[in-house]
Amino acid sequence: MTQTSGRRLTMHQKQNLWGWLFLIPATALIFWLSFYPMIRALMISFQGGRPTALTWSDPLTRNYQFLTKDKVFIQSLKNTFTYLIIQVPIMLVLAMIFATLLNDHLLKFKGIFRTCIFLPCATALVAYSLIFRTMFSYDGMVNAVLMKIGILDAPINWLNSPNTAKAVIIIALIWRWTGYNMIFYLSSMQSIDYSVYEAARIDGAGAATQLFKITIPLLKPIILVTAIMSTNGTLQLFDESVNLTKGGPANATITMSHYIYNTMFQKNPNFGYAAAMSFVILILVAILSAIQMKVGDKRE
Amino acid sequence: MSEGAFKKYGKRTLVYLFLILMSIISVFPLYWCFISSCNNTQQILGGRMVPSTHLIENLKNLFAQQDVLNAFKNSVINTVLVLVLSLAICSIAGYGFEIFHDKGKDAVMAVIMMSMMVPFVAILVPLFQMFTKMGFVNKYIGYILPSLSTPFLIMLFRNNARTFPKEVLEAARVDGLSEFGIFVRMFVPMMRPTFAAAATITFMNTWNAYLWPKVVLQTPDSITMPMLVANLLSGYVVDYGVVMAGVTICTLPTVIVFFILQKSFTEAVAGAVK
Known part of the structure; x- marks a missing residue:
């Protein structure tokens, strides 16, 4: 009997070993290329000097102190939060509306509508940035069409005034990502038993009641996931700022990632300061996610 | 009763109108980009909505200005390398985490999930330093590593490994297949839809990547398609016909994959949060 259990243990141990073997390459890569650099970034954020000869700052928190006085950084922080506060809620509400409409079993051409609304996701961020830049240029198509229809008397300089430039970025972001979020909602809705809705309808519940009393409470976990993902993504916006507006006019649309990139690759690169700014993003992502999880939990 | 019917049909019509409008808005920028690759700058800026005859001319100018073939080749090589290697590494890890799971491995998985919250830009500086030291800058390995x-792919495969039948596993073990053999001969063929989903989303992300390639690929002959397209706007006089032709070439592969593998893509987007 001892022998059998002993043999079983060896087989179990063998399998256990195989399990570790299977997951070690992936795990090692993540520790090497994600966690280790994170610790390095924290260290570098306390350093200064040329990239090839970084030395500890004096005082140590010099980079972080400079953040509070750096007008461009504060501007990039404000811009990023403007995008976050305006774009994410509009996008998620729109995605929820689309998903609700497309989840109707009586709706025809569902597949075509879904494909169309999901299609922007297939576009590279650089590609759609350039398309929107071209569409909204001063002598461009949007102005030409709006003037032809008679909505505008004179062309708007979309990309050269701070507010309209931000608006174009927000419109572009909503265009690119609404379908993506819709897919999350739609596939979660499809796992809700449709008879629940039919029963609610018989009880006289309207579309709005169904949405707020059935769909949204059941979809809360996925709403939380999309909110965290969108927040995380918006705090890291880069391609749009670089290619759609080039951060301009006068840094009015520059994002934090764009500024970090510039700090890394300008004439006098400052890796320590770039690392300090990137750590601010890390902390912001952590704080905002924590808040969202807290809020998401409370409504339970 | 007819009033009720009207109310019902009116509402229906509104829903259809709204969805049609939204579909047009969603498709329009891409449609406009594709047809604009056949137009010249004047027509593009003037808001021409149908293709004209300048496609060949735009392509000629584009290929004269930029080494499109080389950038396209780089994008293909980078994407294929990432596809093959990341699917292999992450599928076997996801399988390992689920099939052999115990307290230790679950803890490691939880830590890996945490790395999902690390914004890429937060590790950009040290990563670039490390890659410079190791000589990976301007090389395929620097791009793909x-x-x-x-964590996303590992999670996708782990969640789907849950549906891998225990009986198949036990039977294969009884038949004397090694653990690795079970993975290759049983799991991989059975999980084809998951692999398709993972491949689709990885293809999109890799082909479209911009920030990291812009950091790690700095010589003109190492750049990828999105980087080449971004360069088209840097001249004094912008030829928008050329820009749109470039954007079209860069976008066509992902749009084609989107239409062929839309179901897989949808599953990948939603699959990881099941």
Whole structure:
């Protein structure tokens, strides 16, 4: 009997070993290329000097102190939060509306509508940035069409005034990502038993009641996931700022990632300061996610 | 009763009108980009909505200005390398985490999930330093290495490994197949839809990547398609016909994959949060 259990243990141990073997390459890569650099970034954020000869700052928190006085950084922080506060809620509400409409079993051409609304996701961020830049240029198509229809008397300089430039970025972001979020909602809705809705309808519940009393409470976990993902993504916006507006006019649309990139690759690169700014993003992502999880939990 | 019917049909019509309008808005920028690759700058800026005859001319100018073939080749090589390697590494890891799971491995998985919250830009500086030291800058390996193991793919494969039948596993073990053999001969063929989903989303992400390639690929002959397209706007006089032709070439592969593998893509987007 001892022998059998002993043999079983060896087989179990063998399998256990195989399990570790299977997951070690992936795990090692993540520790090497994600966690280790994170610790390095924290260290570098306390350093200064040329990239090839970084030395500890004096005082140590010099980079972080400079953040509070750096007008461009504060501007990039404000811009990023403007995008976050305006774009994410509009996008998620729109995605929820689309998903609700497309989840109707009586709706025809569902597949075509879904494909169309999901299609922007297939576009590279650089590609759609350039398309929107071209569409909204001063002598461009949007102005030409709006003037032809008679909505505008004179062309708007979309990309050269701070507010309209931000608006174009927000419109572009909503265009690119609404379908993506819709897919999350739609596939979660499809796992809700449709008879629940039919029963609610018989009880006289309207579309709005169904949405707020059935769909949204059941979809809360996925709403939380999309909110965290969108927040995380918006705090890291880069391609749009670089290619759609080039951060301009006068840094009015520059994002934090764009500024970090510039700090890394300008004439006098400052890796320590770039690392300090990137750590601010890390902390912001952590704080905002924590808040969202807290809020998401409370409504339970 | 007819009033009720009207109310019902009116509402229906409104829903259809709204969805049609939204579909047009969603498709329009891409449609406009594709047809604009056949137009010249004047027509593009003037808001021409149908293709004209300038496609060949735009392509000629584009290929004269930029080494499109080389950038396209780089994009293909980078994408294929990431596809093959990341699917291999992450599928076997996801399988390992689920099939052999115990307290230790679950803890490691939880830590890996945490790395999902690390914004890429937060590790940009040290990563670039490390890659410079190791001589990976301007090389394929420099581009692909950070995308080979992603928590998203590991999670996708782990969640789907849950549906791998225990009986198949036991039967294969009784038949004397090694653990690795079970993975290759049983799991991989059975999980084809999951692999398709993972491949689709990895293809999109890798082909479209911009920030990391812009950091790690700095010589003109190492750049990828999105970087080449971004360069088209840097001249004094912008030829928008050329820009749109470039954007079209860069976008066509992902749009084609989107239409062929839309179902897989949808599953990948939603599959990881099941």
